Amino acid sequence: MRQFYVLLFLVSTIVLFAQKQTTSIGFIENKGQIVDQKGKENLEVKYLLNTTGLNVQLRANGFSYDVYETERIPLTKKDKEFNGSNPSFDTDIKTPDYSLKYNFHRIDIDF
Numbered sequence: 593m594r595q596f597y598v599l600l601f602l603v604s605t606i607v608l609f610a611q612k613q614t615t616s617i618g619f620i621e622n623k624g625q626i627v628d629q630k631g632k633e634n635l636e637v638k639y640l641l642n643t644t645g646l647n648v649q650l651r652a653n654g655f656s657y658d659v660y661e662t663e664r665i666p667l668t669k670k671d672k673e674f675n676g677s678n679p680s681f682d683t684d685i686k687t688p689d690y691s692l693k694y695n696f697h698r699i700d701i702d703f
């Protein structure tokens with residue numbers, strides 16, 4: 593029971609200090625839709641909280657959380673020329689002048 597209260601306190605603290613919060617916050621039960629970094633089903637995760645800048649995974653024997661930030665990297669002249677000459681890009685839609693890089697920091701806690 594004590595572990596439950598510690599877990600509840602930690603998750604609440606993490607959510608409060610997230611970079612940005614989305615309008616709907618809540619854990620989603622894993623019914624096979626959560627995959628690992630190799631694209632395979634991750635059945636170890638029981639529930640997932642996914643907000644802007646923060647992900648929390650509840651597992652049977654612990655939890656994991658990762659915070660991330662998005663970095664905009666300006667496109668080089670060569671990248672812009674490639675995008676402009678690529679027929680798969682729709683010329684009516686303005687393409688951004690940057691690419692996105694995600695910086696993750698993850699912590700795993702096992703009981």
